[in-house]
Amino acid sequence: MIAVVRFPGSLDHDSAIRAVQAVGGQATYAWHADTELPAGTRAVVLPGGFSYGDHLRPGAIASRSPIMAPVRRHADAGGLVLGICNGFQVLCEAGLLPGVLRTNQSTSFVCRQVELEVVDRHTPFTRELGGSLSIPIKNHDGAWFGDPATTRIVLSYGAENPLGAVASAAGVANAAGNVLGLMPHPEEATDPLLGSTDGLGLFAALVRA
Amino acid sequence: MTRVVVTVMPRDGVLDPQGQAVQGALGRLGFAGIHDVRLGRRIELELEGPDPLGDARRMCEQLLANPLIEDFTVALEG
Amino acid sequence: MTRVVVTVMPRDGVLDPQGQAVQGALGRLGFAGIHDVRLGRRIELELEGPDPLGDARRMCEQLLANPLIEDFTVALEG
């Protein structure tokens, strides 16, 4: 069972659940105010959105929610946690991933398709992915800021760097590789009708776990 | 060169959704006795010229603050 | 009740794209002599309790500021 955490202001929880189902998995919601993950949780998704309206700093308020304690325990025990966009921001604010997501260089929201390079294929998420992925980004605060020397950068935008991230980072993992955050939205690339199916691999990794 | 500090705060009576969200979050973190939280901006300007405060005030009127919903103050840092 | 003012500013050395954008916009509006613009937050708290400054500091540590990129100060208003 994959737990998709729902905060007030989460937006992409339904899409995340559909993406898990599209690769044959089962998913259910975890509620932000709960103090335990749903029984039988094998992996956790923190979906995109504007939890708490992105007020103060994106992800900051959600990262202090009760549900984050069991998410942290799950991660510490080696369980997989995938944070997408706002979920990535939450993981950074919670200290489960290094760095922080800052306002885009353009200072505006950017919604468009991007090409990603898989630069670290040794995480449970990326082992079976192709070398490059076409997945959309859509965010206002998606420029990763941190220390590239000490961070596992897993996905990069290549040379283009549309948001102004340090080291062109699009997705980073913790040292163990079981917690991954990325700004692009794999749940928006899960069907040929949507223009790409390159997002399915990340959900398949969760289901395999 | 002069450093001018501009503060821009939501006007009294104007909805402050950010402040509300932060107040709620602080309460959930266990802080008690919070009666109000208001969120605004602080802008630090390094200016050159004879009238830095006047310049800052004009910048507020033209760009830095939205007079419909925000009040601003300018001050020399010190 | 005490009013505490928290200011949260980007750390020195951390690039501030919003500040840069504002600086650019001010320049386009015709303002000259702007050497630097830094954008931060001002949070006004109305607190009750014996140690409002200590409380505010703890709020900053736990939520209001991100130490990776931001510095904060707390002060009693006055």
Next chain:
Amino acid sequence: MSAPLHRQLGLSDEEFAAIPGLIGRPPTDPELVMFSLMWSEHCSYKHSRSLLRRFPTTGPHVLQGPGENAGAVDVGDGWAIALKVESHNHPSAVEPFEGAATGVGGIVRDILALGARPIALLDSLRFGTLDSPRSRHLFTRAVAGIGHYGNCIGVPTVGGEVVFDDRYEDSCLVNAMCVGLVPADGMLRAAAFGEGNLLVLIGNRTGRDGIGGASVLASAELSADDDSKRPSVQVSDPFTERKLIDCCLELAGGGLLLALQDLGAAGLTSAASEMAAKGGVGLEIDLDRVHLREEGMAAAEILVSESQERMLGLVDPANLDAVLAMCARWELDANVIGTVTGTGNFTARHHGEIVVDIPASALTDDAPSYAVPRDPAPAPVALDLDAVPVPGDLANAWLALLGRPNIASKRWIYQQYDHLVGANTVRRPGGDAAVIRIPGMSRALAVTTDCAERHCELDPRGGGRASVFEAARNIACTGGLPYAASDCLNFANPEKGSTGWRLAEAIEGMSEALEAISVPVVSGNVSLYNESPERAIYPTPVIGMVGLLEDAAASVGHAYGAEGDLVVLLGGGLPRLDASEWLGTASGSPARPDLGREAALVSAMVTAARRGVVTSAHDVSDGGIAVTLAESALAGGIGCTVTLPGGRRADEVLFGESGERIVVTCRPEALAALRESAGDVPVAVIGAVGGDTVEVSVDGMSVRLELERARDVYETTLTKAIA
């Protein structure tokens, strides 16, 4: 000495004099304020109501026509689509970011009031030209506000349009459209019923936002003293709106709501009186139970506050605990503020005293209605082509046209909008219509907003038709069958000049066209008085249209596909420069669209798309066929070589407009099937896809556009214009 209160509030002496007859005594001050707002143009449509009856509003799939918060049509498999367009013009002129943002919030709550999940947003925008600093400011801030709101609430903004013209310099237009999805048998209405049922106010606290907004902002001409109107600006709170959406949908899904109504213009007054009047019941409201943001608000202020992100639900007392628990789960304030009574009266108490007690229908059904003067405008003068110089270098002219803000790519806008959220966007912005799949179904919706404002200025009947047919062609190009429409009639002061006639004529033209394609109008909105002492806007009747695709996977895009595809012109429209973007002014006498031929073209296009015989489709609109060809080539990254029928001036052939034309591509072997799909509609093979230029020959002369140069101009124009 100041004017009497009723005049300050915008009521005429006659209107004021009619009130005692309706309520049996002179009104109290709060009552007078309520009348002034409810009888304003914005709430009562007093100058347009009689004209709106002309619209076709029925059809086999119409579940809800005009009269509710939004209209709805059945799309099969037990689902219905709700749709509505609304204006937020005047608030956006005062404060573009918050004005546009709250405009989006308002239209979303209209959809939500039906119990529908909002699934798509569109924005229809008009500003002065971008060399005006004020217009640049209004445009960029309005776009930011729309994006901010839509992005935060997770409803994809998938389409829209923008036109820059001097005539909108003093009165910009910000219209927003929302489309929602609701189980056909689970649709909510706004009528109150059942004595003893409870009114629950859910959402943001009530403050002094927008007080006087409805009358001051929306129903009077903006003049030099705009600044004095500023304090009533509303601030948007999309985070609370998102929680309202989630909470109301869970309440509706759980059968916990008997009725639902949003609070928009005139706030509680309008919401409650409409609920009461629709249900033929009374409501008693205790203003002390309204959760306030500010202390010391007067009864009238609470009654008319336009604080955003609030909904009013009708709840069976047996379900109250469950409703309040759900609101608490979503961290939303919720209070029982009133009860349904059998009196038919709108009654309000404040500090224990009755401050309002009037028949609810006096505010709504008894609002005045006026016939507008119908003085025709002078007939348009035929275009003197000889006075229009033929450009010496047609290739450069073509490039320049692609670089006009009205033609150039709108990527700068829609890149700031989350047009994907929900993972249902099949055709993204940038083409003719966006296509969104209906979650859980193989069907999809095509959505667009359109308006032929210059044509409307010259011939409002023809322009009204042209607006509808442009929308229909945009829908049809994706393979969608035009299915339902909403409209927003943006006009100048109807009491002056020919505006009233233009309004009536535009409605007539739109109605004729809608009848020709069997599309009902199920909702709409009117925004009048869009003029300043210096200038009035063009008549701008915006059409929002929804089309239905049986198979989401069969949608058609506007990008050229494969080398060797044939380029085919469908339809027999003749290119004319009258009212064209190339001229850039409303001059000439554009042809009135032919009802039968336009309808046949739309139907041919739908048939061809459904049979899968076309590889791309793009209608000829602003900028003429030269722009159509260039856009499809740019989108596909591949050029074409085309020969166009001549016998007219080359600039007319290239840049001339007129509806009734669609450029499609097909595999050569599919041509026969395309001809067959087209029936009597003219089909002309004009060229083939290939290469990295768009090359057009007319009467032996050839003009070439290099794709890379064209792309640079087309893609960077807007960004440069606002920098």
